[in-house]
Amino acid sequence: MRQMLRIHTTIIALSLVGVAVFGLSNLWMANNPVDISADITAVPRDQAVKAEKAALARNPEIPLEITETVARPLFSPTRREYVPKPPIVESVAPPVVAVAAVPQIPVKKPAIRFQGTSQTGGRIAALIANEDGSNSDWMSVGQTLGPWTIAVIEQGRIVITLNDEKAVYSLYPESSDHAQ
Structure with missing residues (x-):
């Protein structure tokens, strides 16, 4: 009977610890919002994100493009649409070439x-x-x-x-x- 009481007490204690951990993690997530910026370089990062990015950059098996995905979670309720940077367009003026008027040669109508x-x-x-x-x-x-x-x-x-x-x-x- 005492053994059953210990088992029940242990189960209740572990359940309370689980609820406390779950509640604290939710509280932490509420105070630290997810980064949803379109440009990964536009928002200052805390040390943990910088360390994670550096670790991903050192791993040759993970391309750097994946760090964008990690920084902007897909299923965040506050996620905005990705807005790409506008392409840099270099305008080059076409060369000015003087074209001499070509005399019109009459074309014979088909027979x-x-x-x-x-x-x-x-x-x-x-x-x-x-x-x-x-x-x-x-x-x-x-x-x-x-x-x-x-x-x-x-x-x-x-x-x-x-x-x-x-x-x-x-x-x-x-x-x-x-x-x-």
Whole structure:
């Protein structure tokens, strides 16, 4: 019976010690708030944090980037979002180069024949062949004929462009020249 009393007394004493340690640790944490600054160098540190950082820096297996994580706990209720430092941008003025005006050389319009159009599922294509009628191919808006780009395909005509120049080909040309 005495032995049972000793066991119960020991259990109660250990429980009281545990409650006291828990209460004191909570009191200590309430008086020492967690560092939540975005920049680890912006807030002065106490000696324990400096010693921990130095110990982490001496350990080659732990990269220094991890010290940021240790200094700003993830699950702190007062944790703010991380705000990175703005990047340093060096402005370099582009060199000034005088460009001589290049004379515009007239570009010859392609020697092609517009032979027809096809519209399938909302997509329109033009059948375009060489001037002699050989090597025909279906082409869409945006495709190129040499340096020229097909800009418009309509029933009965196509428009191709090169910079500011424009050439219109008709399905039924009025003259022997296919481009207008």
